[in-house]
Structure formats: structure tokens, C-alpha cells
Amino acid sequence: MSFESFESFNPPTRLLMGPGPINADPRVLRAMSAPLIGQYDPAMTACMNETQALYRDVFRTKNEATLLVDGTSRAGIEAVLVSLIEPGDRVLVPVFGRFGHLLREIAERAGAEVHIIEVEWGEVFTPEQVETAIREVRPKVLAMVQGDTSTTMCQPLEEIGGICRAHDVLFYTDATASLAGNVLDTDAWQLDAVTAGLQKCLAGPSGSAPTTLSPRAVECIRGRAHIEAGLVGDGHDAGRGVRIRSNYFDLSMILDYWGEARLNHHTEATSMLYGARECARLLVNEGMDQAIARHALHGGAMTAGLSAMGLELFGDQRHRMNNVVGIYIPDGVEGEVLRRTLLDDYAIEIGTSFGPLHGRIWRIGTMGYNARRDTVMTTLAALEEVLRQAGVSITAGSGAGAAREHYQQKTQQTAQQTPERTHV
Ligand SMILES: *Cc1c(COP(=O)(O)O)cnc(C)c1O
Numbered sequence: 001m002s003f004e005s006f007e008s009f010n011p012p013t014r015l016l017m018g019p020g021p022i023n024a025d026p027r028v029l030r031a032m033s034a035p036l037i038g039q040y041d042p043a044m045t046a047c048m049n050e051t052q053a054l055y056r057d058v059f060r061t062k063n064e065a066t067l068l069v070d071g072t073s074r075a076g077i078e079a080v081l082v083s084l085i086e087p088g089d090r091v092l093v094p095v096f097g098r099f100g101h102l103l104r105e106i107a108e109r110a111g112a113e114v115h116i117i118e119v120e121w122g123e124v125f126t127p128e129q130v131e132t133a134i135r136e137v138r139p140k141v142l143a144m145v146q147g148d149t150s151t152t153m154c155q156p157l158e159e160i161g162g163i164c165r166a167h168d169v170l171f172y173t174d175a176t177a178s179l180a181g182n183v184l185d186t187d188a189w190q191l192d193a194v195t196a197g198l199q200k201c202l203a204g205p206s207g208s209a210p211t212t213l214s215p216r217a218v219e220c221i222r223g224r225a226h227i228e229a230g231l232v233g234d235g236h237d238a239g240r241g242v243r244i245r246s247n248y249f250d251l252s253m254i255l256d257y258w259g260e261a262r263l264n265h266h267t268e269a270t271s272m273l274y275g276a277r278e279c280a281r282l283l284v285n286e287g288m289d290q291a292i293a294r295h296a297l298h299g300g301a302m303t304a305g306l307s308a309m310g311l312e313l314f315g316d317q318r319h320r321m322n323n324v325v326g327i328y329i330p331d332g333v334e335g336e337v338l339r340r341t342l343l344d345d346y347a348i349e350i351g352t353s354f355g356p357l358h359g360r361i362w363r364i365g366t367m368g369y370n371a372r373r374d375t376v377m378t379t380l381a382a383l384e385e386v387l388r389q390a391g392v393s394i395t396a397g398s399g400a401g402a403a404r405e406h407y408q409q410k411t412q413q414t415a416q417q418t419p420e421r422t423h424v
Contacts, residue, residue, distance in 0.1 A: 019363045020199045022200070024204050026369075048268075051277040056212070060184065060185045068211065073174070076195030082250075084170060093117075093142075094116070094129070096124055100118075103143045130160055130163060142170070147178025147181075149177040149321075149324055173191055177321065177324070181299075200368060202279040208269070213251070224252070301376045301406040302325060313328075314327060323367035333391075336352065338390055341386045
């Protein structure tokens with residue numbers, strides 16, 4: 001086979017309105033095309049320090065141990081779980097969607113004795129349910145997703161941190177889908193470890209996992225027998241004090257790499273670092289509260305539009321994430337055929353579903369760079385047209401019209417709340 005006919009890859013222009021990934025902010029992509037420099041170049045270490053400071057703001061934390069794990073979001077999940085868990089440790093995972101099962105699976109691979117509790121997809125846990133399970137299981141770690149894109153639900157976490165402290169449990173949350181689109185307050189909520197990714201509300205491509213660790217979590221990780229790579233650790237391979245069973249995801253080594261010691265670990269994924277820094281810089285300059293309000297505004301407009309088109313919303317709406325909404329596929333409509341038409345005719349991608357929801361709901365995201373009025377209006381108008389083509393009876397203009405009304409209402413409310421701002 002000859003490759004001479006291969007052109008440079010030139011992907012089609014798409015509007016990504018699914019549950020992630022989304023279109024990256026062009027400023028992030030530009031930042032990623034900056035020239036490479038050496039790993040220990042002073043400009044590089046300064047860039048790393050700035051990135052850490054920016055992510056402390058994004059996570060709302062004072063945690064010194066705030067850094068990037070190279071890899072997609074699950075690299076952060078895996079790093080935290082494999083670094084905290086020693087074989088035989090009990091881990092409790094409340095599962096309310098697909099990503100809860102991912103946490104369970106990764107914890108199992110790290111050798112944990114995993115206990116799960118479950119609610120139906122579309123619901124979340126009460127703090128009482130979690131506390132009861134903590135009393136029964138007495139886990140070392142509670143691992144819980146904040147926003148699970150598979151169900152669009154956002155688990156309230158603010159009361160669970162206190163419960164974990166009272167029972168001396170380390171509290172880890174996967175905030176990949178929710179961070180920057182929904183409130184997350186690492187320190188006030190007493191979270192011990194939080195991980196994220198760039199491809200949801202952070203407006204970047206996947207490939208970097210921002211991670212923060214409380215002093216308690218760091219103490220746990222540092223306290224584990226840390227046998228330097230290269231030394232044979234025989235005799236430490238069973239029972240307590242087992243060294244972390246991954247080199248790449250060993251957070252004690254990654255901490256030494258990001259910390260003052262700057263001990264060499266991996267070769268920095270430099271372009272991803274540039275991208276992750278720009279994602280955080282854009283958010284912090286916008287203001288985290290403003291970014292969350294933006295996701296609430298545009299997610300709310302999308303939801304209002306979908307409802308007005310007569311589409312039934314999935315799950316407990318009081319706990320829906322701001323940035324993604326699920327809708328039942330109307331009777332008689334082939335979900336995948338319609339998604340394909342939307343892609344072919346309008347270059348818009350919306351999300352399908354997994355597990356028990358497969359073939360039953362679509363998921364539509366308004367997140368990161370795509371949490372904008374024009375993307376909401378375009379998506380609603382296009383969806384209406386393809387649904388009408390598929391024989392669903394919808395009043396023309398109802399979706400976009402309801403979104404427009406939503407924007408008008410919200411603008412008026414904001415004007416009433418902050419009159420001094422109306423002339424800005
Ligand atoms: C989207 C998502 C991920 C994605 O993980 P990747 O490794 O980046 O594919 C992880 N966790 C949650 C809760 C998500 O919604």
C-alpha cells in the first residue's frame with residue numbers, strides 16, 4: 001500500500017453538542033501550538049507553577065498538591081485510586097450511572113475490597129444513604145462521581161465531606177463532567193481528592209487530568225512505603241505498606257515532580273500543559289461563579305427549548321447538571337438514524353446513551369466553549385427540523401422561541417437583581 005495519496009488529516013467542521021468532548025476554545029488550541037521547550041527550562045517550571053495556582057482557583061482550594069496528571073480524565077481517577085488504595089482496603093462507591101461503575105472497576109483493579117450502593121439511573125443519593133453505608137462498610141475511601149454524564153445527574157456533595165471526616169474516611173470525587181459548570185468547593189466541602197478533565201466545561205481537548213489532593217490525602221500517599229523504582233521491593237508485595245502499584249500513576253512521584261524537588265518522572269506532555277493552563281486561565285479570568293452561571297443560563301435555555309418542543313426530559317430535574325440534559329427519544333423515531341441526519345445535514349453532533357438508557361434517550365450538552373446562545377439556538381432549530389422530518393408533530397419555532405424567552409427572562413431577572421449593571 002502506498003501512502004502518497006494520504007493528505008494531512010483535515011477533519012470536517014462540527015458543532016459538538018453531546019456530553020463531551022466539545023469544540024475546544026480556539027484560544028486553547030492556539031496555546032497548544034506554542035513551541036516546545038525543555039522540561040527544566042525556567043520558563044517551563046514557571047509555567048507549571050502558574051498552572052498549579054490557576055487550578056487552585058478552579059478547584060476552590062488552598063491545596064499545595066494541585067497538579068496535572070497526563071492522560072485523559074481516567075488517568076486522574078486511576079492515579080488517585082491506585083495511590084490511595086492498598087490491596088485489601090475497603091472502598092465504598094455509591095453508583096448512580098456509568099462512571100460510578102468505572103470508579104468501582106478501577107478500585108477493584110487497585111486491589112480494593114469494593115462495596116457499592118446503587119440508586120436508579122436518573123436519581124442521586126441522600127447524605128443519609130451514604131452515611132448509613134459508611135457505617136456498615138467502614139471504608140478507607142469513599143469514591144463518588146459528582147456529575148455523571150451517563151445520566152446527566154449531579155450528586156450533591158456538600159454534606160458528605162463532613163460525614164467522611166466524622167468517620168475518618170478519605171473522600172474522592174470525579175468532577176470531570178461537572179467542574180466549572182456546577183458549583184464545586186473543594187475546601188469548604190472537605191474533599192480529599194478531586195480529579196477532572198479538559199473536554200467538558202473546561203473547554204479543551206481531552207488529554208490532561210487536573211487533580212487536587214488535601215493534606216490528608218497527601219499524608220496517606222506519602223505514608224505508603226515508597227520504594228524507589230529500580231530497587232526490588234520483594235517482601236513489600238503483600239499486606240500493609242505496599243508500594244503504589246503503578247509507576248506512571250504513582251502520585252507520590254508525580255508530587256515530587258511538580259513540587260520543589262522537581263524529581264524527574266515522566267516527560268511532560270508540554271502541549272497539553274499549555275492547553276490545560278489556558279483552559280484554567282480563561283475560566284479564572286471569567287470568574288468561576290460567572291462560568292457556572294453561564295452554564296446554568298445556556299443549559300436552562302436548551303432545556304426550556306426541548307421541553308417546549310414536547311420532548312420529555314430524563315431524570316430528576318432538581319439534580320440535573322447545568323451542562324447536559326437527557327431527553328427521551330420520541331416514539332417511532334430511530335434514535336441513531338436521526339442523530340446521523342443531524343450530523344450529515346447540520347454538522348451537529350448530539351449524544352447517544354449507554355447501559356439501561358441505550359436507545360431510550362439522547363443527551364445534549366451545552367458546555368465549555370459551546371455554552372453559548374448561538375449554539376443553543378442553532379441546535380434547537382436543527383433538531384426541530386429533523387424531528388419534523390421524522391414525523392414528530394412539533395409547532396414550528398417552538399424550541400428556539402422558548403429558548404429566546406428564557407434568555408429574555410433571565411436577562412430581566414439579572415437586571416432587577418443588579419440594577420447598577422444594566423448600563424454596562
Ligand atoms: C466524561 C467523563 C469522564 C471521561 O473520562 P476520559 O478518560 O476522559 O474518557 C470521566 N468521568 C466522568 C464523570 C465523565 O463524565
